[in-house]
Amino acid sequence: MASSVAPVWPLTDIAVYPVKGEPGRPLRQAVLTDSGLVGDRAKRRPLLVATTAQAAGDLRANLVLDMTDDELAALEGQELRIGDVVVRLGRKPSSCEGLYAETVTGGDLLVGDQARVVRCCASF
Numbered sequence: 001m002a003s004s005v006a007p008v009w010p011l012t013d014i015a016v017y018p019v020k021g022e023p024g025r026p027l028r029q030a031v032l033t034d035s036g037l038v039g040d041r042a043k044r045r046p047l048l049v050a051t052t053a054q055a056a057g058d059l060r061a062n063l064v065l066d067m068t069d070d071e072l073a074a075l076e077g078q079e080l081r082i083g084d085v086v087v088r089l090g091r092k093p094s095s096c097e098g099l100y101a102e103t104v105t106g107g108d109l110l111v112g113d114q115a116r117v118v119r120c121c122a123s124f
Contacts, residue, residue, distance in 0.1 A: 015064075
């Protein structure tokens with residue numbers, strides 16, 4: 001009997017954008033709370049998760065995962081564990097690539113942490 005291994009994707013980048021319209025600040029580690037990443041400005045949607053290809057442009061993503069665009073799109077509505085944290089991936093923004101996300105369980109994040117699906121749920 002063949003066993004299936006659940007995919008994992010490395011977290012390649014973390015960034016905060018303390019001032020609207022100004023360049024972001026890359027981080028090697030961060031703390032995620034209910035209101036988003038510590039050091040990021042308050043936003044209606046606290047997190048933007050993107051792929052490495054999507055983040056190569058001018059996208060202001062907070063968390064970048066090494067996966068394909070199609071893989072990320074297929075994860076809409078699911079929960080991912082990345083290091084110590086769990087985020088719920090929501091809908092795609094109307095004006096850019098990636099998916100919005102909200103915090104389910106806060107904690108520490110490090111570049112290099114592995115992301116994996118922990119449960120499927122409805123989009124927010």
